[in-house]
Amino acid sequence: MNRLHIFLLCLAGIFVVLYAMLPKRPHIAFTYLRYVILILIASVVLAPFVWLVCSAFKDPTVLMKYSFLPPPSEWSKELNLKNFIELFKSQPSMEGKVYFWQYIINSLFLAGTTTVVQMFFSSLGGYSLAKYEFRGKKFIMLFMLASMMIPGVVLLAPVYKLIVNIGLMDTYWALVVPGACSVFGMFLFRQAMVGVPNDLIEAGRIDGCSEFSIYLNLIMPLVRPMTGAFCLVVFLGSWNNFLGPQVYINAQSKLTLPVVLNQYVGVYANQYGVFLAGTLLAIIPPAILFFCLQKEFISGLSSGAVKG
């Protein structure tokens, strides 16, 4: 018997007592049980995050000594900012000294650009599929569906050769351009825009708007929830993308956070404290974005699946 067992037994005991004391209203006991299970699961899910925060501030020598934080008496000795200081030190490379700031800026720039570019081209394509009738539309939609069946890795080797051949190696073009127009995004935007009344578009035409300004000024504001959801998905994907920069970028000063942080824990390095400090910082931007776009994200993500 240890503290964890006693704690769990107490929780179970309360359930039995509730169930026995209120035989006419057993749902109270079951509601209690439901929340206990949810809270336990939520704690298990959160535990690695708590561990991450604690570990980032622990002295590298005591990383594994304690599960979470050292006892308060040792705080002054064993908690410090060594990991962060090490992280922000300059690193020598072929292109001179590189600072950690550089990778944060790279990652922000790359994820931001990818998000804006993908949102623009995907919504433009989606609009044209939603609100225009034209020859070849059926074929394009079928082709898009079929292309979604092919896993990206099949194209990894030939796209790599292509990128090398057209000289985009070691540039951000190689990471932004190939995926600039996402098929998934086009379907998502089409779905959201199909419901916009045609009268609105006609009214815009009568008022003399160009087709592009109808798309930009009339339609896009109406599908803001979907735009928010899509942007978050794209930003997360780009921010956390490891394989792309790993394959296409060689220059140390152009690398992004996932690749750089992974260098601290490769086969020949084990600066886990520094890695964890960096990871903690790397989680912040997507977390902020997620909190801001939460509602849009969840409704946007699930509406596609439910409508079928």
Place this chain on the structure above:
Amino acid sequence: MKNAKYKAYVKRTPYMFLAPYICLTCIFFLYPLISAVILSFQQTNGPKSRAFVGLSNYAFVLTDPDFRKAVSNTVIYAIFSIFLQLPLSLGLAMLLNTAKDKTKGFFRLIIFSPNLVGQIFVGVIFSVLFVPRYGLFNRFMQDLLRWGLENRWLGNPSLVLPAIIITALWMYVGFNMIYFLAGLQSVDKSLIEAARIDGANAWQVFWNVTLPAIKPVATFVVVMSTIGSFQLFELPFALLKGEFGPSSSGLFIVSYLYSMAFRAGDLGTGAAVGWILTLMIMAISLAQIKISGTMKEGQ
């Protein structure tokens, strides 16, 4: 205003709007697709030399014991993600479904949060949590079950796959839960009431009312998570520090492709692996859609 010139302009517009997609697809999808087919029939030694070798890349891959190991690992992982992870996601969604909106949002946020962290970060974090004797997971197992303190999760061939499955469970349970929650919201409440009044127990209600109602969502989630499982790569790659585990116990189909194409430099064999993977994914997802009987695009 509605003169011929204006009509032509409106008629031209959709093509203009689709032009970026069409151009990019031709350059970065169709052309590589064709060259992937050609590449898979060629042997490449370095970037310059290439020779036509017929089906021998495919023959090599299909008889390579490492590839078989990769396929069996991938299939086991996929089975666990469908039969362990998805039922858990559904269970969680059902626990949450009747809660008040605020509580629901709160727990949904927490349980979804691992998805904000990239697979690479999760992989490395868990590689520390799985350290024998000192790792958080090992300590937790010791406290809970009095077992497993000294387990070498990432060093013992029979424990590597379970470790990957546990890590993926932590990451993706919340992701699928969101889909199930959305699906449960569309279940007709009066139908459940009616079943209850007719004397159905909780299990019967679930099996005969809830499950048929969420079938479209369930099909979508099953197909998506199968496709995702077959493309697993970054998580085990980070968990095992860029290696594939003792005696290939952490080798998956895409890891095999990556090591062939980018470590060994054999792009031809890599392309062949890619096509074999595509055929497997297509066959399995078509079968799943057929079985569920709801042939609908997942959009």
